[in-house]
Amino acid sequence: MTKPLTLGLAGLGTVGVGVVKLLQQNADLYAARTGRRVELRAVTARSKDKDRGVDLSGYDWEDDAVSLAKRDDIDVFVEVMGGSEGAAKDATLAALASGKDVVSANKALLALHGQQIAQMADDAGRSIRYEAAVAGGIPVIKSLAEGLAGNRMTRVMGVMNGTCNYILTRMESAGLSYDEVFAEADQLGYLEADPTLDVGGIDAGHKLALLVALAFGTQVDFDGVELEGIQQITARDIHHAADLGYRIKLLGVAQMTDAGLEQRMSPCLVPAASPLGQLEGGTNMCVLEGDAVQQVVLRGPGAGEGPTASAVLGDILDLARGIRIPAFGVPAAQLKAAPSVKSAVAAPYYLRLELRDEPGALARMAQVLAEHGISIDRMRQREHSESPATVLIVTHAVQRSALDAALADLPQTGVLGDTPLAIRIEKV
Amino acid sequence: MTKPLTLGLAGLGTVGVGVVKLLQQNADLYAARTGRRVELRAVTARSKDKDRGVDLSGYDWEDDAVSLAKRDDIDVFVEVMGGSEGAAKDATLAALASGKDVVSANKALLALHGQQIAQMADDAGRSIRYEAAVAGGIPVIKSLAEGLAGNRMTRVMGVMNGTCNYILTRMESAGLSYDEVFAEADQLGYLEADPTLDVGGIDAGHKLALLVALAFGTQVDFDGVELEGIQQITARDIHHAADLGYRIKLLGVAQMTDAGLEQRMSPCLVPAASPLGQLEGGTNMCVLEGDAVQQVVLRGPGAGEGPTASAVLGDILDLARGIRIPAFGVPAAQLKAAPSVKSAVAAPYYLRLELRDEPGALARMAQVLAEHGISIDRMRQREHSESPATVLIVTHAVQRSALDAALADLPQTGVLGDTPLAIRIEKV
Structure with a gap:
């Protein structure tokens, strides 16, 4: 048998403890699988002295990563410490x-x-692996x-981002507002210290940037990710959708x-019957699409001790x-x-517009859309007793730039009761 | 750059042609990815002279695999020739x-x-790879x-097995009988020359046997797969389910x-809302379940030129x-x-029983189930104008052996109008 592969583990939170447990309980299996x-x-x-529910006595302790x-x-x-700067970065480079x-x-x-780290790994003839960084298990x-x-x-x-998906599905199933579910998620400990990382799409955007580099052979470019969070989504939008x-x-x-x-991390409408x-x-x-395979869909737990440790062990x-x-x-270098x-890429959009209940409001709104070449596929105006009235529109495929120009012009009509919301309808 | 990796390709059907096309169209990409x-x-x-819609002039021709x-x-x-014996086996071993x-x-x-081939590969210090053999892309x-x-x-x-899934979903969506959809699938060229390979579960059983060896570190044991085809499933069962x-x-x-x-390839009831x-x-x-990852679900095209060639190229x-x-x-060797x-593993079962419309029939049937320790979770008898009447039962979890014993005893009651059907309800 070849000599052992030896590990140093930095970080003993949920993931780190999961890794230690797997190394202890499946040691013989790993030896059989890797030789x-x-x-x-x-x-x-x-912290050295915290009880983490796992026996660490067999390992040396280092104070510093x-x-x-x-x-x-x-x-x-x-x-598995986390953090984009400081100790995690220093230790990785070291x-x-x-x-x-x-x-x-x-x-x-x-x-x-990513680019700096990948280059450094290539130069050193070593590998940097990160299965656990994207989509958990x-x-x-x-x-x-x-x-x-x-x-x-x-x-x-x-x-x-499991937290965002939890919030959106919970808003739907329980009929609660974004703020109510956000408070719930906070109490359950689902949120990061800075919740914008989750609900602002930043965490998921990080993951997307890594998938993109791999998929298209491009330099990791998180700054190129068009980010939009879920904070503007209302229970009504979910219901209307x-x-x-x-x-x-x-x-x-x-x-x-x-x-x-094109890299986007944003709320989208997807067909309810799709995966x-x-x-x-x-x-x-x-969802991975290629010229030969057409489409492969992978589904699994996005976080948690076991699933993330499974990815680290892989x-x-x-x-x-x-x-x-x-x-x-x-x-x-390539x-x-x-x-x-x-x-x-052009796409249809879902628009939620609040129109003042006055003669000609609908006509003026429709006129602005038409001026920007936006044609309407479906429109609904609900029975209402209040002004403004909610008008829902599904457009035909349109360039986002044209849509943004129309949305910028709409307030000048004087018929809007609130800021309009546009959500892309992604073909999946 | 390292010296080229050179290939010999046996089989120029759908998959083989797909492989040739990918090698031609993505050659530079593969060089970048592998060095x-x-x-x-x-x-x-x-056949050497058949027009396959792809230029083979750059490759030597061999008459023999x-x-x-x-x-x-x-x-x-x-x-990518296929066949468990003959040229494919001889050439693989050679x-x-x-x-x-x-x-x-x-x-x-x-x-x-599989065991013989894996052993031979180990002995020779070579690899046998077979991503394309299981679940297409x-x-x-x-x-x-x-x-x-x-x-x-x-x-x-x-x-x-895409053919079986096609038949079952088509029976449901079009309300057609098994025989009608089977004939349709035959006309569409979806069936193997020996259709039992598909509808009898053999083809899918082959694939399962390979997954099992990998998952559990066991010798490939296709004979150990409990096989049951879809031929007994009626449109009514699908509707009742x-x-x-x-x-x-x-x-x-x-x-x-x-x-x-335990290895089974058989019709099962699964929750309609599950993946x-x-x-x-x-x-x-x-669906892959492990002690750490919990559950990962992979979905994609199970056949076809591009998807299968994608797997071969991987x-x-x-x-x-x-x-x-x-x-x-x-x-x-391990x-x-x-x-x-x-x-x-015990499981609940769906039972379809045809009972003669006579006093005490239901009681006698229920008595037999009770004698074998089978308790009933749900039962439905539809309004009917004919005898026998269809009774549908969902049992509580029961060992298959107890169920089989009960099914063997039921005819002796004299109340059955037809052979009963039992389909396992798998927890997914």
Whole structure:
């Protein structure tokens, strides 16, 4: 049997503890699968003495992640601390510089510094692996980088923030407002310290940026992700969407267009009967489309101790088996810097307009849309006793730029009672 | 750049032609992803002169698959001919014996001779890869063998025969009988030359046997798969199941129990709202459950030129990148010969009984079930004008052996108008 693969683990939160448990309970299985023992040598975390419900006595303790990353007796530095700067970044770079492979669950770090880290790994002849950074237990990085490597990818989509999906499905099922469900999620501990990371789409945007680099062979470009959160979605929108046969999801969509790379993380309407539309609660889903495979859909738990540790172990066992490929599928130096374009692909939109209840209001609104070449597929005005009245419109496919211009002109008509809301209807 | 990876391709049907097309259209992409050219050198098929809509002039022609497999100028033998014996088997063994890696789409060959082939590959220090043999374009072999390698798998399920799923969903949507849809599928060319391979569950059983070996580290044991086809399912069963909130699928289920390994490929009722229940037409789905990841669901096209070629290319590109693992996750010599058990896990069942319309019939039937410890969860007798009358029962969880004993005793009551049908209700 080959010599053991040795690990240093930085971070003993939910994921780190899950990794320790799996290493302890499945050790023989891993030896059978990789032909060598996989052994944890040393750990670090913020607090040494906290009881984490797992026996850490067999491992050395390091006070500092960088020291851990540089230890001579580890082959792989496992980073599950989180944070895009500071210790996580320093330790990751130190590990690569000192000839270790790195397994990371840190989407923010990779989304913001992925190009630098991938290049450094290539230069050092080491690997940086990050299955756990995207969509929890779903083996989407492996599917995209390896399983579907025969494809020129055409589009990648994903519902990858369980908190947002929980909020949206809970608003629908319980008929509660965004603020009410947000407060509930906060009490349940579902929210990040800065909830904007979740509800603003930033966390999911980080994940999308990583999938995109892999799918299209481009430099990780989180700044190129068009971000829109779910804060503006009302229970009425969810209800209206359902009436039209849709559900609202915080959906990441990326595709390469003639004009450049389009990456969006925003609320979208998707058909209620589609796999994406049927997704409930914290479950994640990734949709991968390629020239050969057509469409593959992967679904699974997006977070949690077991699922995320499963992804970390998948990466570790690959390294134990000697499986190494560049971080984003091709050498970092070959990743292209694609120009980013905002919503380049035309799509139908759902519009919610509040119109003052006065003669000619509808006509003036419709006129503005027409002036911008926006044609109406369906329109509904509900019975109402109040002014303004809600008018719901589904447009035919339109460029986002034309839509934005129309939305900018609408207030000048004087017929709006509130700011209009536009949500893209994604073809899935 | 490393020297090219060279291929010999046996079989120029749908899949083979798909592979040639991808190799031609995505050649530069593959070179970027693997760091080397991937080059087809020689091909073979039944007929040399047939126009296949693809330019084969750049490749040598071999009349015989074994000769192709032994050529000195190929690194990888790609077998997409099919057939569990004869040329496909001879050529696969010849390729391994002469030091080639093999990429195969041949589920029957591997289901029946997987242990021998895996052992031979290990002995030769070569790889046998078979992503395309199971669930078409879905990267399920890779997900199970690598992505989820950190898990002790607990259950594996799959809808993996598009023809059966087409027949069942078409019976439901069009309200047609099994025979009518079977004839339709035949006309559309959806059926194998021997349709029992599809509708008898054999083809899907082959695929399940491969997933099981990978998931549980056991020797491939197709004979241990409990097989039941869809021929007995009537449009009424589908309708009744829908009334109860279920859909009927030809579902493969495998789990390791204390008594041994349970592998079934049989019609099952699954909740209509579950991902399996929502699956339509020829799409395949695999459900992978492990101690850490909980549940991952993979969905995609189960057949067709592009999707299957995508799977073949995934394997080829892995070899080009130097990714090699044993065929079934651990060395063939370590695969366990697990005892096979029939339906060891208790489950509720859907029963369709035709009872003569006479006093006491229901009581006598219920008495027999009670004698075998089978308790009734729900029962429905439809309004009827004919005798026998259809009685539908959903039982509480029961061992299949007890159910079979009850079904064997029922005819003696003299109240049955027809052979009863029992379909398992699988918890998904």
